[in-house]
Amino acid sequence: xxxxxxxxGRHAWRGLDGPYAFVIPAIIIFGMFALYPILRSFxxxxxxxxxxxxxxxxxxxxGNYREILGDERIMGWPGLVRPEGPLSVWEIVFYPFxxxxxxxxxxxxxxxxxxRFTLMYVPPAIILPLILAVLVERAGRLSTLFRTxxxxxxxxxxxxxxIIWMWIYHPEYGVANTLLRAFLGGEAGxxxxxxxxxxxxxxxxxxxxxxxxxxxxxxxxxxxxIPTEIAEAARVDGATGFKAFTTIxxxxxxxxxxxxxxxxxxxxLKVFGQMFIxxxxxxxDSTLSVVLYLYNVAFSYGRFRFGYASAIAWSLAAFIxxxxxxxxxxxxxxx
Numbered sequence: 001x002x003x004x005x006x007x008x009g010r011h012a013w014r015g016l017d018g019p020y021a022f023v024i025p026a027i028i029i030f031g032m033f034a035l036y037p038i039l040r041s042f043x044x045x046x047x048x049x050x051x052x053x054x055x056x057x058x059x060x061x062x063g064n065y066r067e068i069l070g071d072e073r074i075m076g077w078p079g080l081v082r083p084e085g086p087l088s089v090w091e092i093v094f095y096p097f098x099x100x101x102x103x104x105x106x107x108x109x110x111x112x113x114x115x116r117f118t119l120m121y122v123p124p125a126i127i128l129p130l131i132l133a134v135l136v137e138r139a140g141r142l143s144t145l146f147r148t149x150x151x152x153x154x155x156x157x158x159x160x161x162x163i164i165w166m167w168i169y170h171p172e173y174g175v176a177n178t179l180l181r182a183f184l185g186g187e188a189g190x191x192x193x194x195x196x197x198x199x200x201x202x203x204x205x206x207x208x209x210x211x212x213x214x215x216x217x218x219x220x221x222x223x224x225x226i227p228t229e230i231a232e233a234a235r236v237d238g239a240t241g242f243k244a245f246t247t248i249x250x251x252x253x254x255x256x257x258x259x260x261x262x263x264x265x266x267x268x269l270k271v272f273g274q275m276f277i278x279x280x281x282x283x284x285d286s287t288l289s290v291v292l293y294l295y296n297v298a299f300s301y302g303r304f305r306f307g308y309a310s311a312i313a314w315s316l317a318a319f320i321x322x323x324x325x326x327x328x329x330x331x332x333x334x335x
Contacts, residue, residue, distance in 0.1 A: 045311040051304035064311035073285065073293060074312070076109030107196055107286035110293040117289065118268035120204040125264040126257060129212055133219035134245070147220070151213035158210070158273035165206040166278055169193050193279050196286040203274050203287060211267070215260050222256030223249070258331055262324065269320050290316050 045064055049057045068074055081102040083091055091098050104119055136146045153161060168175045169192035177189030192202040230248060272291040275281060281288035281296070290312065298309035 041306075041310040041313060044307045045314050047307045049305070049307035051306050057307075060307070064308050065315065067308065068312060068315055072109060073288070074109045074111050074290070077112045078103070078106040078108045081106045105197055105200065107200070107284065107288075110285075110288045110290045113200070113286070113288055114269055114271065114290045116200060117204060117207075117271055118265055120201065121207055121268045122261060122264045124204075124208045125211055125215060125268075126261050128208065129215035129260065130219050130253075130257070132212065133216045133223060134249075136216065137220060137223050147217070150216055153210050153212070154214045159277055161206065161210050162274050162277035165202075166193065169202055194283055196283050199279055199283060199287050203278060206278075207268075207271070207274055211264070215264070218260050219253070219256055222253050226252050258327070262327055265323060265327075266320055269316065269323070 046059065046061055047057055048060050048063070080099060083095075083098055083102060087095075104116055107113060107116075132150065136143050136150070139146050167173070169177075171177060171189060171191045171194075174192075176192065180189055181187070190198055192198050226249065230252070235244070270291055271289050272295065275287045275289050275292050276295070279287045281292050294309050294312045294316070297305050297312065
């Protein structure tokens with residue numbers, strides 16, 4: 001009987017031979033360092049829980065989520081911002097666009113600031129790498145060199161890139177103001193990261209530059225997947241240059257454009273490192289993102305409100321999931 005149990009035990013473990021034996025340690029590590037914290041944060045989001053006062057932990061239900069809706073530092077919105085004073089001819093002609101830009105560039109709560117960053121970041125993050133990819137593809141023998149040079153910023157951490165750009169934006173010694181003085185003369189220059197109206201666009205410029213190489217590679221992969229027969233047939237039919245790009249290349253790149261746009265939007269909604277290092281959410285909360293506010297609630301405001309911070313994290317995750325779902329639904333309907 002004992003011998004039969006040993007044999008059956010050997011047969012049970014025999015199924016773990018081969019690839020399963022190598023997967024199990026990774027699953028255990030993933031569960032300890034990823035899955036458990038995720039489930040734990042979801043659990044804590046329904047409690048009043050401060051890390052330094054665990055004995056005061058109590059059930060709130062949806063109380064933390066209701067607090068988010070009433071928190072002005074998250075949900076504050078400036079409303080539609082209209083230009084003041086006498087308007088120039090150009091401001092009158094392009095009045096709707098002026099109102100749109102002033103509204104998008106007006107700071108509010110953390111959620112609105114995150115939406116602002118996303119609206120500013122996603123369009124150039126889609127268009128500029130596409131133009132760059134087309135130029136690199138047509139560079140011939142130099143395409144490999146240009147591809148490598150444009151990809152270098154990706155391998156550098158956000159922290160290092162942010163510090164470099166802080167020096168670029170330095171009011172006195174920065175490259176940005178030095179170039180402005182060279183072209184405009186005099187004492188031209190801006191306090192890029194200290195001005196409420198310039199801090200967010202300045203961070204957006206840095207973020208677009210940092211992600212340019214990665215998005216360019218995605219477009220290059222999409223361009224290489226276009227069959228050469230289609231391009232040759234277009235040339236025979238007289239479609240060359242810009243016409244061939246708009247009628248042949250661009251439609252075939254729609255899946256890649258959707259992928260780049262979706263990844264850019266998800267990354268923008270989770271933005272943290274650039275604002276944490278460059279502005280700490282300032283000036284005056286004008287660059288305070290949801291993730292940065294979450295971090296401050298959990299670690300920087302002295303109370304270590306892990307319950308409320310977990311609720312903010314799960315609310316942001318739900319919003320990102322909703323944005324992704326809507327994007328997939330819209331693209332499916334257009335097909």
